[in-house]
Amino acid sequence: xxxxxxxxxxxxxxxxxxxxxxxxxxxxxxxxxxxxxxxxxxxxxxxxxxxxxxxxxxxxxxxxxxxxxxxxx
Amino acid sequence: xxxxxxxxxxxxxxxxxxxxxxxxxxxxxxxxxxxxxxxxxxxxxxxxxxxxxxxxxxxxxxxxxxxxxxxxxxxxxxxxxxxxxxxxxxxxxxxxxxxxxxxxxxxxxxxxxxxxxxxxxxxxxxxxxxxxxxxxxxxxxxxxxxxxxxxxxxxxxxxxxxxxxxxxxxxxxxxxxxxxxxxxxxxxxxxxxxxxxxxxxxxxxxxxxxx
Numbered sequence: 001x002x003x004x005x006x007x008x009x010x011x012x013x014x015x016x017x018x019x020x021x022x023x024x025x026x027x028x029x030x031x032x033x034x035x036x037x038x039x040x041x042x043x044x045x046x047x048x049x050x051x052x053x054x055x056x057x058x059x060x061x062x063x064x065x066x067x068x069x070x071x072x073x
Numbered sequence: 074x075x076x077x078x079x080x081x082x083x084x085x086x087x088x089x090x091x092x093x094x095x096x097x098x099x100x101x102x103x104x105x106x107x108x109x110x111x112x113x114x115x116x117x118x119x120x121x122x123x124x125x126x127x128x129x130x131x132x133x134x135x136x137x138x139x140x141x142x143x144x145x146x147x148x149x150x151x152x153x154x155x156x157x158x159x160x161x162x163x164x165x166x167x168x169x170x171x172x173x174x175x176x177x178x179x180x181x182x183x184x185x186x187x188x189x190x191x192x193x194x195x196x197x198x199x200x201x202x203x204x205x206x207x208x209x210x211x212x213x214x215x216x217x218x219x220x221x222x223x224x225x226x227x228x229x230x231x232x233x234x235x236x237x238x239x240x241x242x243x244x245x246x247x248x249x250x251x252x253x254x255x256x257x258x259x260x261x262x263x264x265x266x267x268x269x270x271x272x273x274x275x276x277x278x279x280x281x282x283x284x
Contacts, residue, residue: 003282035284045282 003045006070011040014059014066028058086193094191108177115170120159123169123233124226126151131245151249158233165232172226176240181220186210190270200274208267212260219256228249 015025022040025034031051038044039051052063059066085093115121127135129150136147160171186207193202230248234240 031284038282039284043282044284046280047284051284 008068028052090191090195094188097184097188097198104177105181115166121169125230169229175222179214183214200277205271212263215260
């Protein structure tokens with residue numbers, strides 16, 4: 001977490017809950033593994049709505065399940 | 074499923090950009106060497122060659138001397154000729170060489186700067202590494218080589234005619250100051266591209282970390 005934001009990505013737990021690998025998600029969502037890795041490891045500074053839509057469709061979840069807000073400090 | 078982003082064929086592919094960058098680097102280094110040789114020649118010689126223009130009367134005199142067939146006539150307003158001037162001081166020799174030296178130096182600077190830009194294009198990061206600044210150098214080179222160099226040539230012509238005492242009404246030559254407009258327009262166009270690259274660099278920085 002950096003760059004003046006407190007957004008956390010829950011992709012790790014979502015994948016674990018579904019027994020899915022990052023590569024499988026990349027195939028299903030049509031998003032590159034590199035980009036998903038950046039997102040999973042909280043190195044993303046911005047997310048396209050199209051990427052978020054694809055990830056949610058592939059995981060069967062809502063945007064709020066993928067992203068969370070860390071407490072201040 | 075989100076459709077993958079469509080791609081277009083690159084205008085200048087990595088291999089082509091690399092080859093052009095190498096060629097430009099060679100041209101740049103070659104031009105710099107030529108400029109140095111020209112300076113050395115200007116210092117070591119005791120004469121200078123300048124470009125001046127034949128007056129209308131001189132042109133008509135040449136026309137009469139050519140004995141051309143009936144009806145054929147030498148045309149042209151301000152016909153340019155190269156005038157060899159012996160025994161000139163160092164300052165005038167350097168001024169006479171300034172036009173060519175400026176031209177080759179501008180070619181060297183412009184080619185090397187453009188080569189750097191093409192190298193950035195080759196590695197897929199066209200906006201990185203100060204490409205905008207390098208394109209501004211290219212624009213400045215166009216101005217120096219396309220505008221200042223011809224002006225230096227004209228100034229050398231004036232000085233040489235003055236040195237020879239050929240500035241009177243009945244002199245066969247005259248010198249004239251010309252300001253080329255095409256290089257000015259080209260420099261503005263290159264500056265526009267430099268500005269586009271500057272904004273591109275800002276956009277590229279903006280999308281770092283975008284997924």
